[in-house]
Amino acid sequence: MANDSNEQKEIEEKKALFVAHVRQLQDQITDTMKKFDPELEITEDIWTRLDANGQDGGGGRTRAFKGAVFETAGVNTSSVFGAVDPKFAKKIGGDGGTFWAAGISLIIHPINPKVPTVHANFRMIQAGEKIWYGGGADLTPYYPHLEDFRHFHQTWSDACKPYGTYQKWKETCDTYFTNTHRDNEMRGIGGIFFDHLNSGDREKDYAMVKDLSTHFIKSYFPIVEKRQSEAFTPEDEDFQLHRHGRYVEFNILHDRGTKFGLESNGRTDSILISLPHRAKFSYRYAPKENSPHAEMMGYFKPCDWI
Amino acid sequence: MANDSNEQKEIEEKKALFVAHVRQLQDQITDTMKKFDPELEITEDIWTRLDANGQDGGGGRTRAFKGAVFETAGVNTSSVFGAVDPKFAKKIGGDGGTFWAAGISLIIHPINPKVPTVHANFRMIQAGEKIWYGGGADLTPYYPHLEDFRHFHQTWSDACKPYGTYQKWKETCDTYFTNTHRDNEMRGIGGIFFDHLNSGDREKDYAMVKDLSTHFIKSYFPIVEKRQSEAFTPEDEDFQLHRHGRYVEFNILHDRGTKFGLESNGRTDSILISLPHRAKFSYRYAPKENSPHAEMMGYFKPCDWI
Numbered sequence: 239m240a241n242d243s244n245e246q247k248e249i250e251e252k253k254a255l256f257v258a259h260v261r262q263l264q265d266q267i268t269d270t271m272k273k274f275d276p277e278l279e280i281t282e283d284i285w286t287r288l289d290a291n292g293q294d295g296g297g298g299r300t301r302a303f304k305g306a307v308f309e310t311a312g313v314n315t316s317s318v319f320g321a322v323d324p325k326f327a328k329k330i331g332g333d334g335g336t337f338w339a340a341g342i343s344l345i346i347h348p349i350n351p352k353v354p355t356v357h358a359n360f361r362m363i364q365a366g367e368k369i370w371y372g373g374g375a376d377l378t379p380y381y382p383h384l385e386d387f388r389h390f391h392q393t394w395s396d397a398c399k400p401y402g403t404y405q406k407w408k409e410t411c412d413t414y415f416t417n418t419h420r421d422n423e424m425r426g427i428g429g430i431f432f433d434h435l436n437s438g439d440r441e442k443d444y445a446m447v448k449d450l451s452t453h454f455i456k457s458y459f460p461i462v463e464k465r466q467s468e469a470f471t472p473e474d475e476d477f478q479l480h481r482h483g484r485y486v487e488f489n490i491l492h493d494r495g496t497k498f499g500l501e502s503n504g505r506t507d508s509i510l511i512s513l514p515h516r517a518k519f520s521y522r523y524a525p526k527e528n529s530p531h532a533e534m535m536g537y538f539k540p541c542d543w544i
Numbered sequence: 545m546a547n548d549s550n551e552q553k554e555i556e557e558k559k560a561l562f563v564a565h566v567r568q569l570q571d572q573i574t575d576t577m578k579k580f581d582p583e584l585e586i587t588e589d590i591w592t593r594l595d596a597n598g599q600d601g602g603g604g605r606t607r608a609f610k611g612a613v614f615e616t617a618g619v620n621t622s623s624v625f626g627a628v629d630p631k632f633a634k635k636i637g638g639d640g641g642t643f644w645a646a647g648i649s650l651i652i653h654p655i656n657p658k659v660p661t662v663h664a665n666f667r668m669i670q671a672g673e674k675i676w677y678g679g680g681a682d683l684t685p686y687y688p689h690l691e692d693f694r695h696f697h698q699t700w701s702d703a704c705k706p707y708g709t710y711q712k713w714k715e716t717c718d719t720y721f722t723n724t725h726r727d728n729e730m731r732g733i734g735g736i737f738f739d740h741l742n743s744g745d746r747e748k749d750y751a752m753v754k755d756l757s758t759h760f761i762k763s764y765f766p767i768v769e770k771r772q773s774e775a776f777t778p779e780d781e782d783f784q785l786h787r788h789g790r791y792v793e794f795n796i797l798h799d800r801g802t803k804f805g806l807e808s809n810g811r812t813d814s815i816l817i818s819l820p821h822r823a824k825f826s827y828r829y830a831p832k833e834n835s836p837h838a839e840m841m842g843y844f845k846p847c848d849w850i
Contacts, residue, residue, distance in 0.1 A: 281827065302827035312827065419806045479822075486825075487816075490796040491806070500725045500797070507828050510793075515826060516785075519792075519819035521587065521608035521618065 249369065252444050253338065256362045257317050259448055260342040261299070263360075264315045267344060268301060270455055271308060274462055278305035285505055289320025296320070300508045303346075307353075307466050311346040312511030322365070323502060338364040341373070342451070343495070345512045346458070351478035352468040354379035354386065355426070355485065356458045357512070359495075360451040362444075369440065371447045372433040374407065375454055376415055378426030378485060380478040382533045386461045387427050391543035394430045397453035401446055407432045412540040417488050424538040425488045429457075477531040480523050482514035489513060555675065558750050559644065562668045563623050565754055566648040567605070569666075570621045573650060574607060576761055577614060580768055584611035591811055595626025602626070606814045609652075613659075613772050617652040618817030628671070629808060644670040647679070648757070649801070651818045652764070657784035658774040660685035660692065661732070661791065662764045663818070665801075666757040668750075675746065677753045678739040680713065681760055682721055684732030684791060686784040688839045692767045693733050697849035700736045703759035707752055713738045718846040723794050730844040731794045735763075783837040786829050788820035795819060 272278050281302040289295035298316025305311075317340040341361025348355070358375035377390045391408070398404035411431035417423050437443055489496050489512050499509040525531030578584055587608040595601035604622025611617075623646040647667025654661070666679035683696045697714070704710035717737035723729050743749055795802050795818050805815040831837030 283828075310826070419812050483819075483823075486792060486823075487796065490793065506725050510825065511827050513789075513825035515824060517789075517792075517823050517825070518821060519616075519816065519823070520821060521616070521817050522589075522813050 249364070249440070252440065253340065253362065253364070256444065256448070257315075257340045259451070260315045260340065260360065263342055263451055263454075264299065264301065264313055264344075267313050267455065270459055271303060271305075271311065271313075271346070274459070274466065275305040275307035278303055278308065283508075285508070287318060287505070290323040291321040293320055298505075298508065300505070300511065302511055307348060307350070307462070309347050309349040310511075310515040311344070312508070313342070313344040313346075314508055314511065315342045316340065316508075335366055337366075344454075347482070347514045348462065348466070350466055350468065351380040351470050351474040352383070352465040353462055354390075355514070358429075358451075358454050360447055362447070368436070369443075370434050370436040371443055372435060373447060373451070374411055374429060374431035375457060376411055376426055376429035376431065377458075378481065379537075380481055380531075380534065381474065382530050382537065383465070384537075386465070387537070387543050389461060390427075390429060390457050393453055393457035395544050397450050397457075398430065400449075403432070404430065409540070415488065417484060417492065419491065420484065420487070422539070423484070423535075424540070425485060427537050427541065427543070473526065473529065473531065476518070477525050477529075477534070479516055479518035480520065480525075482517040483519045483523075486513055486517050555670070555746070558746065559646065559668065559670070562750065562754070563621075563646045565757070566621045566646065566666065569648055569757055569760075570605065570607065570619055570650075573619050573761065576765055577609060577611075577617065577619075577652070580765065580772065581611040581613035584609055584614065589814075591814070593624060593811070596629040597627040599626055604811075604814065606811070606817065608817055613654060613656070613768070615653050615655040616817075616821040617650070618814070619648070619650040619652075620814055620817065621648045622646065622814075641672055643672075653788070653820045654768065654772070656772055656774065657686040657776050657780040658689070658771040659768055660696075661820070664757075664760050666753055668753070674742070675749075676740050676742040677749055678741065679753060679757070680717055680735060680737035681763060682717055682732055682735035682737065683764075684787065685843075686787055686837075686840065687780065688836050688843065689771070690843075692771070693843070693849050695767060696733075696735060696763050699759055699763035701850050703756050703763075704736065706755075709738070710736065715846070721794065723790060723798065725797065726790065726793070728845070729790070729841075730846070731791060733843050733847065733849070779832065779835065779837065782824070783831050783835075783840070785822055785824035786826065786831075788823040789825045789829075792819055792823050 283300045285300065286297035287295040296318035298314060300314045303311035319338040320336060322337050339361060341359055343359035345357045346355065355378040360373035362371050375394065379386060395404040398407065407430035408428060411428045412424065414431050415425040415428060417425065435443060496509055525535060589606045591606065592603035593601040602624035604620060606620045609617035625644040626642060628643050645667060647665055649665035651663045652661065661684040664681035668677050681700060685692060701710040704713065713736035714734060717734045718730065720737050721731040721734060723731065741749060802815055831841060
């Protein structure tokens with residue numbers, strides 16, 4: 239190893255701090271959700287895994303939610319490590335020996351179609367001697383409340399301001415969360431997404447990702463607060479459920495994390511917790527002309543929101 | 545080409561006969577469905593495609609159904625040909641030059657959870673100088689009516705009797721329609737499945753596949769007749785919708801035809817017509833203990849049905 243022992247120590251410290259941070263964030267988000275949804279049922283599963291050699295490979299804390307405001311949600315943290323299965327060595331980008339990865343990954347599907355679905359994750363990865371970060375947050379609304387979309391993007395733009403990264407990460411997000419098999423229709427209205435982040439300054443990268451992750455709560459929950467009691471129609475719900483269908487298609491067909499997780503024999507229930515509780519699929523589905531839902535369809539493409 | 549012109553002529557004749565046959569079968573199945581479901585709405589789309597070089601690449605006749613007995617269904621025929629996209633040449637198994645493929649593919653999702661979902665397809669493929677057939681039929685029930693499963697398997701066993709292929713194709717089907725990411729749980733209770741069928745006797749292969757395909761109607765519709773008016777409970781429906789969720793997972797994650805169709809820029813709506821109209825996903829879903837649904841879970845693995 240090129241790193242001297244002080245460097246090693248500092249890296250191990252960062253990893254421990256990152257794990258502590260995402261677990262704390264998981265608790266904060268859980269508490270915020272409880273505040274909005276007093277009927278929220280939480281199933282917590284602590285799981286462990288074996289690595290490719292059958293050795294201790296870490297584990298995670300999965301929290302599955304079911305409530306009156308949040309129909310289904312998952313807020314998970316994990317910290318996994320060990321020998322890499324040779325068939326994934328290339329994908330994970332390391333030296334094929336060992337890896338370490340930790341992070342928080344969450345998805346919230348509210349019942350009311352006036353409240354958007356949200357997804358976010360923040361992760362730290364070490365493969366061989368390389369360390370990098372990835373993450374982001376994106377919104378999937380079902381009703382054209384443009385001020386909500388602006389609030390979400392403005393929050394992330396402000397969060398990124400010290401680092402000058404919003405525009406680039408917003409474009410990465412627009413490109414990534416796209417159903418290429420549906421004429422490049424986006425899953426939602428985007429947000430930010432970054433991967434393989436490594437500036438060479440370990441201290442700076444860690445501080446930035448930690449800082450960014452703390453903006454999630456204010457990017458999303460004010461929208462829940464504003465919309466959760468709004469009335470909705472059967473048409474609003476039908477549109478939401480068909481968009482849930484597209485959400486399922488994206489996650490299973492295109493999402494790299496989901497594919498990698500399932501192919502590498504990950505914990506299926508923790509991975510597919512991202513799927514909405516109810517989804518609809520219809521041949522050549524299209525919302526009624528001149529409806530708010532038809533308008534909404536026009537926003538599932540790259541747009542400037544700030 | 546090694547084939548002389550008489551051989552060429554005979555091959556072209558077989559291809560034309562196969563196309564005519566699957567179109568006739570499409571009409572027969574459509575008529576049978578109408579008999580059971582007088583409210584059935586049928587959307588017929590005639591589509592065409594371009595091949596990898598932008599030349600005429602054939603097309604198809606998609607029929608999408610929506611009714612009071614059959615919640616959603618697709619009975620499609622297509623006949624496509626032309627230059628092969630180099631990135632798929634290996635998959636399709638030919639010489640990478642041109643291909644021709646025709647067939648019928650159908651899926652029927654009834655509303656009543658006491659009536660099983662069914663899927664079948666029969667196809668003829670020519671790639672370079674190679675010709676082969678593939679196909680089969682499989683049942684996805686939601687209630688432990690074992691006599692129905694026996695009827696379905698017995699029909700296909702009888703159909704295969706002259707060819708001695710039931711046991712082998714039944715095992716291929718059990719292996720193929722399996723959610724490997726769900727502890728090898730099968731999508732349903734199987735049926736028969738075969739691929740790359742080429743015995744060297746063109747006449748015999750054609751006659752056999754044509755003959756087999758004619759057994760579909762009697763393998764399935766007697767079950768519809770028997771069950772379509774049976775009462776069902778909200779628990780029956782909830783189980784059905786969660787099994788629909790597993791159906792979606794299988795089709796999008798594992799089905800070779802779906803994957804190939806989407807990756808090769810096929811007609812998305814015709815491909816994903818296989819998805820059920822409504823589906824549910826729940827974290828760590830399991831039916832109630834000692835319920836008929838818990839019993840049903842025990843049959844989603846290879847079983848002897850005759």
